[in-house]
Amino acid sequence: MAANPGLNVDWHPAxxxxxxxxxxxxxxTVDGNAAKGTLYTPAGGAPQDTTAVVLMHPRVDFSRHYLIPALVGAGHAVYVQQARDAGNDLRLVHEQALLDLGAGLEWLHGIGFRRTVGLGNSGGAGLLTYYVQQSLRAPEQRIARTPAGRPSQLDRAVLPALDALAYLAxxxxxxxxxxxxxxxxVTDEDDPFSVDPALDPFAPENGYRPAPESSSYAPAFVARYRAAQRQRVARIDETARAHVAEALAARRAVKAGGTAADRRRAGSARLITVWRTDADLRAxxxxLDKSDRGYGSVYGRPEITNVGIVGFGRLTTPDAWLSTWSALSSHATIAKAGPEMVLPTLVITYTADNCVFPGDVDGIVGALGTSGVRVEGLAADHYGRPVAGGARDAAAAVLDPWLREL
Known part of the structure; x- marks a missing residue:
């Protein structure tokens, strides 16, 4: 298989x-979306006798995920649900993604699969944990509204339960x-080059060293930096909520008669540009949070990529920011949903991962409500590419026996 820089691999059907x-x-779905999915089944495997491994990522199309051939070869079916806004951070609302997954699982159960096991890879981990939390609640106890205040419709949806959940990177x-x-x-959200020198992660006086030399940030700077990151998120939250309130006021004005200006405002959507989102000090x-990783982030060298056009959550609607990108407002974090994730659990980590760090894994395992979480480490990067070369699908050899033991 020829690897590409993303989570998928363009393997040939052959x-x-x-x-x-x-x-x-x-x-x-219950809200009228046409949710697309892809089911891979092993030769001769009847649905009622086959475990279906369920993959979904909120942002990435996993329909050609790199583990699919190996899992099917081991005798498992693989179902990949595509989120309605995969590849489009602009409108990514996690509550809608749950509706997509629920509809796909309802179909999967309907054709005879009795056992479905989630595989939460990268961003799929938070999504599937949130799904498990909501699926195990009675409909009337599910989250009724998105963080932007819109009806979630989760109470109306069929959300079939998974039987177990594996996490991968x-x-x-x-x-x-x-x-x-x-x-x-960043001191001015409208100026991508505004900088507070006291918090600049690329200032030598704060501990930065040019690549390939590792930087060295003092604990006091790290603490100030982390606190300031949360403060910036909170400020963007305030902006997003102000935009939501403005749109709501316009819609109410239109219902009351309104003006042409009210109708234009009610029919438009503010966009939020979030500059510089590739500056994790651990990169x-x-x-910091020492592991086998190399220098840099999943995007490359942060001193360059941080000011580029590519990055997490760079352009979103207020709804998407609050539902997906805000650590303060989003429900789709393992810290929030994890205590209700009580299914049998396997965690596979990649020791050279430069997106997920050992402290993140410890926090994830500690947040889960299930007991006896099994954790396995493989020497690979975030995309499963082995440090010493070789096959990219080593995780399948860990998953297969665990699936058979369930």
Whole structure:
């Protein structure tokens, strides 16, 4: 298989085991979305006798995930649910993604699969943990509104329960991830180059050293930096909520008669640009949360990528910011949803991961409500590429026996 820089791999269909069934499915969610899914089945495997491994990521299309051929080859079915806004951070609302997954699982159960096991890879970890939390609650006890105040419709949805959940290179949720890598030295949200020198992670006086040398940030600076990151998130939250309130006021005005200006405001959506979101100190200082990783982030060298156009949550609607990217407002973090995640659990970590760090994994394991979490480490980067070379699908050899023991 030829690897690419993302979580997927463009394997050729011929690389699937002989006789693999591939079925494309579209189901309609409770809110009217056409949710697309892909089911891979092993040759001769009847649904009632086969475990279906369920993959979903809120931002990435996992339909060609790098573990699919190996899992199918081991005799497991793999179902991949695509989120309605995969590849589009602009409108990513996690509550809607749960509706997509629920509809896909309802179809999967309907065709005979009796056992479904989630595989939460990277950002899929927070999504699936949130799903488990909501699926195990009675409908009337589910989260009724998105963080922006819109009806979630989770109380109306069928959310079939998973039987177990495996985590693969899991991070603690999109909002928690962004809170760790957002640059708190931004002083003006409208100026991508505004900098508070006292918080600048790329200032030599604060401990920065040019690559490939590792930076060295003092504990006091790290503490100030982390606190300032949360403060910046809180400020963006305030902006997002102000935009939501403005739109709500316009819609109410339209219902009362309103003006042409009210109608324009009611039909428009403010966008939030979040500058500089690739500045996790651990990417530059390899002694912080020490692991086998190399220098840099998943995007490259932060001194360059931090000011680029690519990054987590760079452009969003207020709804998407509050539901997905705010560590303070989002419900889709393992810290918040994890205590109700009581299913049998396996955690597979990659020891050279430069997106998920040992402290993140400890926090994830500590937040889960299940007992006896099994943790396995593999020497690979965030995308499963082995440090010493070789096959990218080593995690399948860990997953297979665990699935059979359930």
């Amino acid at each position: 690389e699937l085991p002989a006789g693999t069934g591939v079925h494309l499915q579209t189901v309609v 899991p991070h603690p949720g999109q909002g928690a991830l962004l809170a760790a890598c957002i640059d708190p030295s 530059m200082d390899q002694d």
